[in-house]
Amino acid sequence: MLGAPAEPDVEPVPPEVEELEEEDEGGGTDDPWFVVLFNDEVHTFEEVIGQLIKATGCSRGEAEDMAWTVHNEGKADVYEGTFEECFEVQSVLKEIQLVTEIQG
Numbered sequence: 580m581l582g583a584p585a586e587p588d589v590e591p592v593p594p595e596v597e598e599l600e601e602e603d604e605g606g607g608t609d610d611p612w613f614v615v616l617f618n619d620e621v622h623t624f625e626e627v628i629g630q631l632i633k634a635t636g637c638s639r640g641e642a643e644d645m646a647w648t649v650h651n652e653g654k655a656d657v658y659e660g661t662f663e664e665c666f667e668v669q670s671v672l673k674e675i676q677l678v679t680e681i682q683g
Contacts, residue, residue: 614679616679618649631657645657
């Protein structure tokens with residue numbers, strides 16, 4: 580533009596940036612994760628017990644205890660492990676359409 584004052588040659592100064600260390604807020608795949616099994620009115624106790632044994636490798640007595648907890652309380656943590664392990668357990672439980680969730 581004619582008549583406009585010339586801009587001085589000024590190099591921009593980058594802002595000072597402080598690098599912050601990220602704090603681990605949990606939820607990593609190595610942290611403890613849980614498979615939660617929810618009660619439903621579709622499956623029998625025997626179906627749930629058999630699938631818990633297949634999915635987790637627990638004993639029949641442990642599976643019975645977990646099934647009763649799910650029945651009485653509406654849900655129960657049925658497995659604890661890494662995210663990958665929980666994903667595998669959940670997959671086996673879902674084979675018969677049990678309602679589950681992985682929580683970390």
